[in-house]
Amino acid sequence: MTRVTAIHADITTLDVDAIVNAANSAMRGGGGVDGAIHRAGGPAVLADCVARFPDGLATGDAGWTTAGDLPARWIIHTVGPNRHAGQTDRALLVSCYRRSLEVAAEIGARDVAFPLVGAGIYGWSKEDSIAAALEAVDSSSTAVEHVLLVGYDASTTRQIEVALADR
Structure with missing residues (x-):
């Protein structure tokens, strides 16, 4: 069974096999x-995105690139659904x-750090994103x-911890 933990951190500083990037479809x-x-990983990340994803990536899909200058080994990019653009199908978030x-399993990543995909500018609530993450892991x-x-602030981290406790 996959262990899930909450952490309050800057995802770009984590020394894990892979971090997940909540990317846009253009990559x-x-x-x-x-x-x-992209800023922390340096130009190698963008160069690998251009090479691997010349036509971008579909909403709900994922792919990997180098992590460039980051301490992680890989970046797994995923494109969340944009609620503001009418992409309200929760299945895309899951x-x-x-x-x-x-993708993490395909590249051999054993520990993976996720932000709350879609819970920023794309308009999904933190609760929806946390629930989608746990549903995906559990299934x-x-x-x-x-x-x-990864909670980017203490309040978000606490929300994740509560959801994990109620799991």
């Missing part, structure tokens, strides 16, 4: 966690986590041993 960097990961776990048979759900 060329952006704002929020996407921008932070798919982001599920596909990221599948997946994955070789990933440890999932870290």
